[in-house]
Amino acid sequence: MAKKQFKAESKRLLEMMINSIYSQREVFLRELISNASDAIDKIYYKALTDDSLTFDQDSYYIKVTPNKDNRTLTITDTGIGMTKEELETNLGTIAKSGSLSFKNENEIKDGHDIIGQFGVGFYAAFMVADVVTVVSKALGSDEAYKWESTGADGYTLEVVEKETVGTEITLKIKENTEDDQYDEFLEEYRLKEIIKKYSDFIRYPIKMDVKGQRPKADSEENELEEYEEEQTINSMVPIWRKNKSELTDEDYANFYQEKRYGFDKPLKHIHISVDGTIRYNAILYIPETTPFDYYSKEYEKGLELYSNGVLIMNKCADLLPDYFSFVKGMVDSEDLSLNISREMLQHDRQLSLIAKNIGKKIKNELKSLLKNEREKYEKFYKSFGRQIKFGVYNDFGANKDLLQDLLMFHSSKEKKQVTLDEYVSRMPEDQKYIYYATGESIERIDKLPQTELVADKGYEILYFTEDIDEFAIKMIMSYKEKEFKSVSSGDLGIEDEESKKQTEEENNENKELFDYMKNILKDKVKDVRISKRLKNHPVCLTADGEVTIEMEKILNAMPD
Numbered sequence: 393m394a395k396k397q398f399k400a401e402s403k404r405l406l407e408m409m410i411n412s413i414y415s416q417r418e419v420f421l422r423e424l425i426s427n428a429s430d431a432i433d434k435i436y437y438k439a440l441t442d443d444s445l446t447f448d449q450d451s452y453y454i455k456v457t458p459n460k461d462n463r464t465l466t467i468t469d470t471g472i473g474m475t476k477e478e479l480e481t482n483l484g485t486i487a488k489s490g491s492l493s494f495k496n497e498n499e500i501k502d503g504h505d506i507i508g509q510f511g512v513g514f515y516a517a518f519m520v521a522d523v524v525t526v527v528s529k530a531l532g533s534d535e536a537y538k539w540e541s542t543g544a545d546g547y548t549l550e551v552v553e554k555e556t557v558g559t560e561i562t563l564k565i566k567e568n569t570e571d572d573q574y575d576e577f578l579e580e581y582r583l584k585e586i587i588k589k590y591s592d593f594i595r596y597p598i599k600m601d602v603k604g605q606r607p608k609a610d611s612e613e614n615e616l617e618e619y620e621e622e623q624t625i626n627s628m629v630p631i632w633r634k635n636k637s638e639l640t641d642e643d644y645a646n647f648y649q650e651k652r653y654g655f656d657k658p659l660k661h662i663h664i665s666v667d668g669t670i671r672y673n674a675i676l677y678i679p680e681t682t683p684f685d686y687y688s689k690e691y692e693k694g695l696e697l698y699s700n701g702v703l704i705m706n707k708c709a710d711l712l713p714d715y716f717s718f719v720k721g722m723v724d725s726e727d728l729s730l731n732i733s734r735e736m737l738q739h740d741r742q743l744s745l746i747a748k749n750i751g752k753k754i755k756n757e758l759k760s761l762l763k764n765e766r767e768k769y770e771k772f773y774k775s776f777g778r779q780i781k782f783g784v785y786n787d788f789g790a791n792k793d794l795l796q797d798l799l800m801f802h803s804s805k806e807k808k809q810v811t812l813d814e815y816v817s818r819m820p821e822d823q824k825y826i827y828y829a830t831g832e833s834i835e836r837i838d839k840l841p842q843t844e845l846v847a848d849k850g851y852e853i854l855y856f857t858e859d860i861d862e863f864a865i866k867m868i869m870s871y872k873e874k875e876f877k878s879v880s881s882g883d884l885g886i887e888d889e890e891s892k893k894q895t896e897e898e899n900n901e902n903k904e905l906f907d908y909m910k911n912i913l914k915d916k917v918k919d920v921r922i923s924k925r926l927k928n929h930p931v932c933l934t935a936d937g938e939v940t941i942e943m944e945k946i947l948n949a950m951p952d
């Protein structure tokens with residue numbers, strides 16, 4: 393039986409496709425500029441193997457020209473152009489990517505720079521335009537052609553005059569409606585903004601004629617004159633592709649500000665270039681101050697994600713573990729498999745490899761900050777230490793080793809924050825435990841009777857002043873084989889056998905008195921005993937079991 397072809401309402405299909413893949417209209421410009429960049433790349437690749445072609449960087453560019461009077465936006469490129477057949481197959485067939493075929497045909501293994509692959513980006517133009525006109529002259533061809541479509545019922549194709557090789561795409565921008573605004577796509581500042589946002593690192597200049605005012609040269613009365621000049625809008629070479637040795641701290645700080653990663657200054661930057669089984673570049677920052685919404689639900693973690701210099705995602709959360717959610721910055725990789733809208737990723741394998749790698753780098757950077765730039769580390773810890781503690785508490789199994797070295801607590805001896813490693817390394821030989829005391833503030837803990845005996849022994853005590861501290865420590869349990877012990881726990885592990893016996897005897901001798909006291913305090917205490925831990929105070933409370941007095945307070949305060 394003869395097979396029948398499916399029929400499709402192409403106008404409806406096109407509309408459905410365009411509107412369902414892109415979440416924002418403005419990306420139409422990203423798509424057209426990406427195509428123009430691909431077209432120039434193709435000349436570049438051809439020149440590599442064809443001696444009659446020279447690739448002179450200066451003669452290749454992309455130009456964006458709005459015209460408010462005609463309501464048109466024109467994107468011109470000096471790329472490879474399209475023949476009549478190419479116009480038909482590449483623009484006349486939805487989901488046909490000439491760029492993908494080009495990569496395959498020319499066996500460009502290293503052709504990561506060519507962006508196109510799905511054959512749908514071009515049609516994004518119809519999100520903002522009623523009519524799209526493409527005039528193109530292909531490299532090596534004598535004729536130029538005009539392709540035109542309203543996106544509805546096909547397209548027309550005719551011979552036209554065009555001097556130079558390349559492509560000129562003109563969009564007739566839609567009229568505003570009650571619900572939808574299109575005028576912005578004719579505004580110079582808005583177009584600049586979109587170019588900067590998505591296409592800043594396209595390797596060829598994206599030019600615009602920019603109007604402005606400036607002081608008249610020979611005028612004494614500060615007269616202004618109008619001027620119009622051609623400017624290159626994009627930065628072209630991304631800072632992350634530059635050599636670290638070429639860059640100064642100021643360059644990194646400027647990038648941080650330009651990108652509005654924060655309104656503060658970065659405390660530290662991390663520039664990563666990995667070229668192995670996974671390939672990516674990243675510039676990460678540890679901010680100096682806590683963002684105002686950091687410890688709230690509104691805060692969104694994530695890094696900017698670029699695929700080959702083109703922005704894909706503003707905040708890719710999967711790239712950062714929660715305990716490093718304060719890190720800002722960007723990642724650029726050639727190896728991501730994007731979905732058709734190029735807004736999301738198809739498989740997260742590469743991404744999770746990159747994330748893992750990034751996590752390690754951040755940790756190492758923090759460790760080296762701690763070791764070599766203590767003051768900076770203390771600043772960092774003041775802003776984000778709480779998050780590290782939450783990390784220890786939440787992701788305990790996996791990240792215990794990763795994070796415990798980054799913890800710091802106030803020390804009774806040093807009168808400042810110390811690490812667990814510092815504590816353990818100066819423990820006297822007879823000390824069995826890492827002692828800690830919990831309380832609202834350093835001053836309050838200083839006055840606790842429970843600290844006396846431990847301090848008297850000459851042992852250092854860590855002060856836990858935040859709710860999370862003790863919970864985090866309970867997760868670690870021990871550090872370098874030394875267990876943690878609260879100074880308010882029943883058995884401090886300090887008394888020797890001799891004095892333990894003595895205490896026991898004294899307890900027995902005074903049994904009657906203690907029973908009497910216990911009876912009076914009935915529901916309030918479990919036991920009344922003689923204690924050896926007191927010096928200047930007559931009495932103190934101690935905890936029995938795992939939950940300390942402070943933890944009990946917090947647990948009781950929690951809503952059920």
Ligand code: ADP
Pocket residue numbers: 423427428431469471472473474482483488489490491492507508509510511512513514515559
């Ligand atoms: P993709 O870029 O994913 O291939 P598009 O729909 O954006 O898909 O473009 C389809 C094809 O049209 C491209 O692969 C390319 O062959 C061709 N094309 C589009 N724009 C241009 C241009 N400015 N110059 C040359 N060829 C172009």
Ligand code: MG
Pocket residue numbers: 423426427507508509511512513514
């Ligand atoms: Mg494209």
